Amino acid sequence: MTQSKNKIKTQSQQTSCTQCGICCTKGGAAFHGADLPLLLEQQVPWRNLITLRAGEFAWDPVTEGVQAIQKEIIKLRGSGSEWTCCYFNSSNNSCGIYHKRPIACKTLQCWNPEESLALAGKDLLSREMVLQNETVLQGLVKQYETEFPLPDFNTLETELESRCETYITELEEQVNNDLIFREREIAKSKLVSDIELFLFGRPLFQLLQPFAVQAFQSGNRLRLQYIKQG
Numbered sequence: 483m484t485q486s487k488n489k490i491k492t493q494s495q496q497t498s499c500t501q502c503g504i505c506c507t508k509g510g511a512a513f514h515g516a517d518l519p520l521l522l523e524q525q526v527p528w529r530n531l532i533t534l535r536a537g538e539f540a541w542d543p544v545t546e547g548v549q550a551i552q553k554e555i556i557k558l559r560g561s562g563s564e565w566t567c568c569y570f571n572s573s574n575n576s577c578g579i580y581h582k583r584p585i586a587c588k589t590l591q592c593w594n595p596e597e598s599l600a601l602a603g604k605d606l607l608s609r610e611m612v613l614q615n616e617t618v619l620q621g622l623v624k625q626y627e628t629e630f631p632l633p634d635f636n637t638l639e640t641e642l643e644s645r646c647e648t649y650i651t652e653l654e655e656q657v658n659n660d661l662i663f664r665e666r667e668i669a670k671s672k673l674v675s676d677i678e679l680f681l682f683g684r685p686l687f688q689l690l691q692p693f694a695v696q697a698f699q700s701g702n703r704l705r706l707q708y709i710k711q712g
């Protein structure tokens with residue numbers, strides 16, 4: 483897994499992994515080119531993957547900031563609602579797929595992060611690569627990307643400040659259409675249900691929460707509310 487030089491405090495004398503497990507609690511690892519066989523053969527099941535779509539805001543270990551990602555990232559899912567990798571066993575700090583763990587985990591040396599920082603953001607796997615033998619699923623992903631492009635998160639706050647009411651209405655439409663699409667495809671296929679987060683990433687309403695846009699149920703739709711900060 484990748485991480486910043488500063489986020490995980492290293493012991494000045496540290497020269498090897500102490501198996502503290504802290505890196506595994508910072509979010510599941512991203513997959514790179516060297517991991518493709520693992521995913522093509524589902525040695526790591528697709529139900530344990532999540533896609534961060536291009537344009538989503540995510541932590542960048544190189545710049546040590548949160549910003550819109552340029553390319554999509556396929557990662558290991560967290561555990562429940564936590565960031566901790568779904569394969570991390572906190573009772574003994576062990577990895578459930580140690581011999582099949584992604585290259586980002588194999589590379590990581592928190593006391594010497596240069597190698598993992600060099601890997602960060604490069605040679606990333608995409609859904610198209612992983613689904614190269616699954617034309618139906620690949621077509622579904624393409625359809626989703628075409629019908630539900632992400633809003634520009636870089637300008638979201640400005641839009642909310644300048645034309646809140648109309649923008650919230652537009653976002654509400656996108657949020658609900660996104661959910662309708664997912665529910666329809668999930669109802670048709672147990673496989674799609676199992677791997678929804680890999681195929682489509684997180685629903686739009688969840689991506690809006692960090693921007694102070696909260697969703698609440700109203701009848702059979704979600705309504706959105708912008709809670710202005712400060």
Ligand code: SF4
Binds near residue numbers: 500502503504592
């Ligand atoms: S790489 Fe570092 S943070 Fe991760 S388990 Fe080893 S010592 Fe802990």
Ligand code: SF4
Binds near residue numbers: 483571577579587
């Ligand atoms: S795959 Fe294993 S080593 Fe990598 S983050 Fe998950 S638990 Fe940690």
